[in-house]
Each structure stands twice: as C-alpha cells, then as structure tokens.
Amino acid sequence: MSATPTPGDGRLDSLLARARAAVEEKTDRGVYTAEFRALLDEPLDIRPDPAFAAGPAWGEALRTADIDPEPPIVSTRPVIGPLVRGLKGAVRRGLRWYLPPVTAQVTAHNRAVVDVLAEHSREIVRLRREVEALRRRVVAVEAQAERDAARRA
Amino acid sequence: MTLRAAHQVVPTLSPGDGVGNYALALRGILRSLGLESELLAGAIDPSLRDEAHSMERFDAMVRPGDALLYHFAIASPELDRVLAAPARRVLVYQNPTPEEWFDLVSARNFERTRRARAELPRIAPALDMAVTLSHYSQEALEGLGIPRRAVWAPAVAPPAGFVRTPEPATVLGVGRIVPNKRWEVLIRAMAALRRTHPQARCELVGNPAEMEPYAQALERLARRLDSGTTLRGKVDDAELERAYARCTVMAFPSGHEGFGVPLAEAMARGIPLVTSRHTAVGEVGLGAVLQTSDDPLEVAEALALVLDDAAVAAELSERSRRRAEAYSPAELTRAVREALDPWGLPS
Numbered sequence: 001m002s003a004t005p006t007p008g009d010g011r012l013d014s015l016l017a018r019a020r021a022a023v024e025e026k027t028d029r030g031v032y033t034a035e036f037r038a039l040l041d042e043p044l045d046i047r048p049d050p051a052f053a054a055g056p057a058w059g060e061a062l063r064t065a066d067i068d069p070e071p072p073i074v075s076t077r078p079v080i081g082p083l084v085r086g087l088k089g090a091v092r093r094g095l096r097w098y099l100p101p102v103t104a105q106v107t108a109h110n111r112a113v114v115d116v117l118a119e120h121s122r123e124i125v126r127l128r129r130e131v132e133a134l135r136r137r138v139v140a141v142e143a144q145a146e147r148d149a150a151r152r153a
Numbered sequence: 154m155t156l157r158a159a160h161q162v163v164p165t166l167s168p169g170d171g172v173g174n175y176a177l178a179l180r181g182i183l184r185s186l187g188l189e190s191e192l193l194a195g196a197i198d199p200s201l202r203d204e205a206h207s208m209e210r211f212d213a214m215v216r217p218g219d220a221l222l223y224h225f226a227i228a229s230p231e232l233d234r235v236l237a238a239p240a241r242r243v244l245v246y247q248n249p250t251p252e253e254w255f256d257l258v259s260a261r262n263f264e265r266t267r268r269a270r271a272e273l274p275r276i277a278p279a280l281d282m283a284v285t286l287s288h289y290s291q292e293a294l295e296g297l298g299i300p301r302r303a304v305w306a307p308a309v310a311p312p313a314g315f316v317r318t319p320e321p322a323t324v325l326g327v328g329r330i331v332p333n334k335r336w337e338v339l340i341r342a343m344a345a346l347r348r349t350h351p352q353a354r355c356e357l358v359g360n361p362a363e364m365e366p367y368a369q370a371l372e373r374l375a376r377r378l379d380s381g382t383t384l385r386g387k388v389d390d391a392e393l394e395r396a397y398a399r400c401t402v403m404a405f406p407s408g409h410e411g412f413g414v415p416l417a418e419a420m421a422r423g424i425p426l427v428t429s430r431h432t433a434v435g436e437v438g439l440g441a442v443l444q445t446s447d448d449p450l451e452v453a454e455a456l457a458l459v460l461d462d463a464a465v466a467a468e469l470s471e472r473s474r475r476r477a478e479a480y481s482p483a484e485l486t487r488a489v490r491e492a493l494d495p496w497g498l499p500s
Binding site for chain 2: 009023037040045
C-alpha cells in the first residue's frame, strides 16, 4: 500500500510531534503498558467467509435454505385465471394442517446443515492458510539447509 | 461537430452508494452544460426507478458521436456493451479496492475486484478518455496509452442550514464497513483514548452489507477492548447529518481510497479530522487534517489533542473548510467542461 507524502506543513507537523510526544510520555507514565500494547496488537479475529472454501454455490445454499410453505398464488390464464387462483387457495387452506409443519421441519434441518457447512468451510480455510504458511517455512528451512551444506562442502 | 449527449452507465444504482451519488451529481452538471444526459444501470433500486433507465434502453439511447461514461468499480457485464458502443468511450475509473483487502471477508468481492483490476489493460485500448476522482488514482492509468485523461473530484457541500453542535468527546467514523477502511485502527485508538478520557465515545456509521465477517470481528473487538464504540450500520441522510453535526472530531484511518467522499464531506462541514495518509487520503486532506501513522496510540493522541485543546480544534475546523473549497460544484463543473470542450460542447 503506497502512502502519499504530504508536503511540509510546519504547524500540522508540530501538532503531530505533540501527539507522538504524548505517546512517549504516557508510555513512561505506565498509561500505555506493554500488556496494553500487546492487547492492541492482537490480530483482528475474522471468522472467514465460508464461500472461500465452499465456492459460489454457497450464496445459493443460503438463499434457498428457508422453505416458504405459501409462495404467491399465480395464474395468468385468461378468463379462468381467477377460478384457478381460488382453487389453488382452497387446496392450500385444506393442506394447512400438514404442509407448514413439514416445511418448518425441512427449514430447521436446512439451517442446521448450512451452519455445519459454514463451520466446516471456515475450518478448511483456516487449515489451508496453515498449510500455506507451513509450506513457506519448509521452503525456507530447505533453502537454509542447502546453503549450510554448500558452506560445509 | 457538437457533442449532443453524454450518458452514463453504472453497474448498480442504489441509495447511499458513492458511485451512484457521484453519477447523479455528474448528470446534473452535464445537463447544465447543455448536453442530454441520462443514467443507465444494470440494476436499479426500486426507490431510484425514476432516476435511471434499464440497460434494455441502451441501444435506443446511445447514438454515434455521443459521449458514454462508464463507472468502473467492479467487473460487470455492462462494460462490454459500453466498449462495443459507437460512442466516445469514457472510463470513470473509481479505483477498485485491491482484492487482498477482501481476503477471508468476502469471496464474492475478492473475485469481483480481482477481475476488475485485471481488466484494465484489456479495456484501455478501446477508450477515448479516462477520468479519475483523484490525482492518486491516475497512477493506475499510467502507461496504458489512453489518449486523454482528466481528474473530476466529487463536489461536496453541507445541506443548507447545517450547523455543528459538537457533543463532548464524541468521535465519528463514516464509511462503509469494509476492511480497507481499517476501522480496527480507530477501535484500538478509542480503547487507548479512553485510558485518559473515559467519557470518550465513538460512533461508526456505515453499511456492512456483504462484509459480515469483518463487521462481526469489529463488534467483538469493540467489546473486548471496551472501546466505547458503537457500530450503527447504515443510516439515512438526515441521521448522517446529525452524526456529522454532533461529533467533536472525525477519524478516517483508511488504507485504500480512490477519493474518500466522507473525508471531503466532513471537511466541507468544518469538522476537525484525524486521518491516515494512504493512497488518496493524503491528497484529499492535504494541509487540512492531522495525518498520523497507523499506530493506534498515535491516532489516540491526535484525537486527544483535538478533544483537549479548543484552539487546535478551531484551527483544524477552519483548515477543513478551506480545503473543501477545492471540492465545490463549481470546481467540478469547470473540470468537466475543460475535459469535454475539445469534443464541442453546445454553446
């Protein structure tokens, strides 16, 4: 990330110098202790977006997890459209004792599956990062070992 | 030949979106220059239906010789239609955030910004002109062979009757809740500030849409550090103005900006500012704001300086106002006129 340098502005520079001096003074006074600095330095605890492991289908899995037991009733047929809509409405009312409890159960199951998948995907992302970091360390250690061997030879 | 029309294309138009607001402001200026000017969008929020046309109207509206401005912030299917149009093609380069900022936070935005930035060399040869919102963003266009380039900095002005009524020790952060804004620096700075100013509090105003992993991490950090920071989410314009009015100082620790509209808005309202100095932030706040390092302790002490010293607060407020004069509607109109004049503006 590049920083755009600002031209010298004596007054603003002196204000910044005051701020920096205050940091030093408060560090000396024990306001900003080493423990407090360490606390501030802790990395941001981001729980990864599951889509990094699950791929683009993740959005669709989330979108379709909840089942709507009563989608809009539509019929655009001329003349008989209203009749068809009325009939569909009557069938829906007749099935109300049965369908909504079933779809509620399916929704609950889907949500649980999505939660499990999200957790697994986050774990996969974390493990991939760890593997990448370990690979880099192995490469560095191997390079060092080769240099040491060459020196000994 | 006189230029007849300058239309604009945005991938999406939604309320409170920086790109959309800028395009709407440009439309007013283009019309004031005597040009026909309409907005076309791939997706339009229902509340803005009257402001823009669907892309289905594209072929009927764009005629040979027209200027066609495409706002380039993410990869979108509208771009190829613009490139194939028999018009003078102007890229409004909104400086897409580098994808690494979205790592872990949003796979979708990671991919979209990666593709957008990678596409620039491909589309450059088809352009007649490229516009950026800051001089900093021009760097990305160097060496691409684009025939003409211009900087059109957004215009910012407070609403009529805006009056500051600062409440004690109130720090404000304004901007989307996205990782490049680095709100964690502000939250950590607030935790430090409250060691000596326990009454200090911070309002963070911004939309966290599609950035939930980051927003949730900020919430946890704010609580863990007892930072006195509240993430208020997206607010409407009236509430944003109230937040601007009641803050003592605003912080803007951003790591990447193509311009930084909230920074300029705050300056136009005479708000003292403590900012980073990265990318366009350094340019926009030049000589007006306290530009600190990324150390939260230094940010905290810069904020304390404004809270504790009324003379410093008054001086920074005045510097803000003066600097914001560079971002007036008159300045933007002048820049647009100057750039389009060679194509023959209507007299």
